Amino acid sequence: MASFIATLARIVFGPRPEILCHAAVWRAGVAELRRRGGGHRESGAFLLGTKGTTRRIEEFVFYDDIDPDALSSGIVEIDGRRLGDLWSHCRATGRTVVADVHVHPGGFQQSDSDKANPIIAEIGHIAMILPDFAAKATLPGAIGVFEYRGARQWRDRSLERPSALHVGWWPWR
Numbered sequence: 001m002a003s004f005i006a007t008l009a010r011i012v013f014g015p016r017p018e019i020l021c022h023a024a025v026w027r028a029g030v031a032e033l034r035r036r037g038g039g040h041r042e043s044g045a046f047l048l049g050t051k052g053t054t055r056r057i058e059e060f061v062f063y064d065d066i067d068p069d070a071l072s073s074g075i076v077e078i079d080g081r082r083l084g085d086l087w088s089h090c091r092a093t094g095r096t097v098v099a100d101v102h103v104h105p106g107g108f109q110q111s112d113s114d115k116a117n118p119i120i121a122e123i124g125h126i127a128m129i130l131p132d133f134a135a136k137a138t139l140p141g142a143i144g145v146f147e148y149r150g151a152r153q154w155r156d157r158s159l160e161r162p163s164a165l166h167v168g169w170w171p172w173r
């Protein structure tokens with residue numbers, strides 16, 4: 001109920017979210033990240049959806065489904081040559097990569113490797129990080145939200161209130 005009232009307040013007073021995700025889609029995706037990480041290695045997913053004035057996350061596509069070796073080293077590494085399947089899936093569903101998410105063992109700050117290797121090197125792209133292998137905090141306000149600024153520079157938006165990411169019900173696109 002408290003979160004419903006917060007949503008109503010946000011609808012009236014703004015700012016509108018930049019990225020939306022239905023609670024059920026988010027919950028299921030996060031649970032799967034937690035399962036795949038098994039509490040001992042990083043896991044991650046491309047977040048697919050539609051882009052309008054607001055980006056909407058509709059689907060998690062897990063890194064290890066695109067590249068079976070993506071999780072083997074313990075930190076997420078995707079072989080770019082395997083991305084063909086992702087692009088054909090995007091074409092088939094009419095979706096695009098609207099953000100990405102991965103889990104970390106400890107806090108939600110970006111590693112040097114995260115900063116140097118954006119999953120999608122596009123200005124404005126949002127990368128999210130769930131701390132503690134997604135076993136504890138998984139909602140905006142307590143997770144990492146980073147916006148790519150180009151040239152390996154990022155804007156840390158994790159602590160913005162309200163968050164750029166809204167998980168839950170929202171009345172329009």
Ligand SMILES: [Zn+2]
Pocket residue numbers: 102103104110111114129
């Ligand atoms: Zn990382």
